[in-house]
Amino acid sequence: MENFTAYNPTKLHFGKDVTDNLGKTIEKFGKKVLLVYGGGSIKNNGIYDKMIRQLKSVDARVFEYHGIKPNPIFEDVDTAAKLGRDNNVDVILAVGGGSVIDSAKIISITIPVKHSSWDFYKGKAEPKSAIPLISVLTLAATGTEMNPFAVLQNNNTKEKLGWGHKLLFNKHSFLDPQFTFSVPRNQTAYGIVDLIAHCLEAYFGGGEATLSDRFVFSIINEAIEYGPKLLDDPKNYELRAKIMYAATAALNGLTFNGRKYGDWGVHSIGHELSLLYDIPHGASLSIAYPAWMKHFSNIIPERIIKLGKNVFNTNTTEKTISAFESFFKSLNCPILCQDAGITKDKKPEIIKNMAVNNVSGANLKMTEKDHIEIVELIF
Ligand code: NZQ
Ligand code: ZN
Secondary structure, eight states, X not given: OOOOOOOOOOEEEESTTGGXXXXXXXXXXXXXXXXXXXXXXXXXXXXXXXXXXXXXXXXXXXXXXXXXXXXXXXXXXXXXXXXXXXXXXXXXXXXXXXXXHHHHHHHHHHXXXXXXXXXXXXXXXXXXXXXXXXXXXOSOSSOGGGSSEEEEEETTTTEEEEEEOGGGSOSEEEEOGGGGTTSOHHHHHHHHHHHHHHHHHHHTSBSOOHHHXXXXXHXXXXXXXXXXXXXXXXXXXXXXXXXXXXXXXXXXXXXXXXXXXXXXXXXXXXXXXXXXXXXXXXXXXXXXXXXXXXXXXXXXXXXXXXXXXXXTOOOSHHHHHHHHHHHHHHTTOOSSGGGGTOOGGGHHHHHHHHHHTTOOOSSSOOOHHHHHHHHHXXX
16 A cells, blocks of 8 residues: 545535525635636526525625536636636635536636636646635536546647646535436436546556555445436435435545555546537546556456456456446447547547647556557547
8 A cells, every 4th residue: 555645624515405504604704705607507406596595694795707618618717716806705606517616726726816727737837825615516426526626628729637736625515415406317427427437547546555446346336326226316315415425435535545646547538538529528438438448458457357346246357348338328428439429530630639638647658559549449
């Protein structure tokens, strides 16, 4: 086992009606609130009205920034940060899925500075302070609610990058599974794929950490048992709660303790697909994971077999990979690019972008030859 430091200062509030006293928590940080949300789902499902009631109950002054896109872009972050800076806000309230919360994390460190948020991603600036961030999660998938990471996209330079910093932890995260009742079937399925993929990125990382491996198997087993049931019964509180907690546990540090690092090579492939063709994050992963496992199955056969044994009761690499494919298909997620509407003529463009962005894993490195072979496998 590798040495490790466990640090997670986010206070997580999980369960039915946990936002009923949200106003009181916000008030502790101040009265001027920057409310950040996405394209309007929170207006359709009533969550927006609930948030406004909470803010009014403590006489908060609210500045709103909405329109954060799925696969969020740094320009939105810069504009929202300017709004926060010009109005000297005390606290940020982010209400939405991973895209909104990731954006809010970067807004929180961009408000105190004068440069673009993208400079943090390119290593041109280091954050020194952050405006306190409180999140209300509405989609179970990314784990951003309890981790220090944020993913942003730059369409000009064709980059979608993940980045982490200890200032990006939410002060408080509120998770009410009822808030995910309205998540459409496809997004629910992508969330299930994403949480499984986070477990796999940990599992295929570096170093021996058997207890962390067991956490990985448990979380994946939870998703495999209850994910399909949830798709058939989307307003079932217990099922929503199980998947929501599984998604948080998959990327809050628990499965990484005792490893050198996670691999993250598949996420890096997935980010290329989302960047170039605007496909949802989870869909990019249900395509990339089986191909990546096939490609590296000769290098890590024991790891894949151990995974298969503990998750699907399979005993070969082929059967394990095919079980993952069948599971993703059963959720109606794409396992090939053409299932997501990406045509074969795009192969050269994908390979080129992978090279430009140095797509690779921390544990299993990828060369341009690997890119070419993996791209063959995703079609
Ligand atoms: O924008 P709105 O109108 O809110 O609609 C969203 C969006 O269209 C909708 N939605 C969210 N909650 C809903 C809902 N619709 C109905 N009812 C609700 N309760 O769902 C759509 C997708 O939302 P988005 O936030 O984009 O999804 P997700 O949570 O999967 O986040 C994806 C982003 O997170 C990044 C991804 O790369 C991607 O950019 N990730 C962040 C990570 C992290 N910070 O740790 C790790 C992940 O690996 C991932 O890379
Ligand atoms: Zn992910």
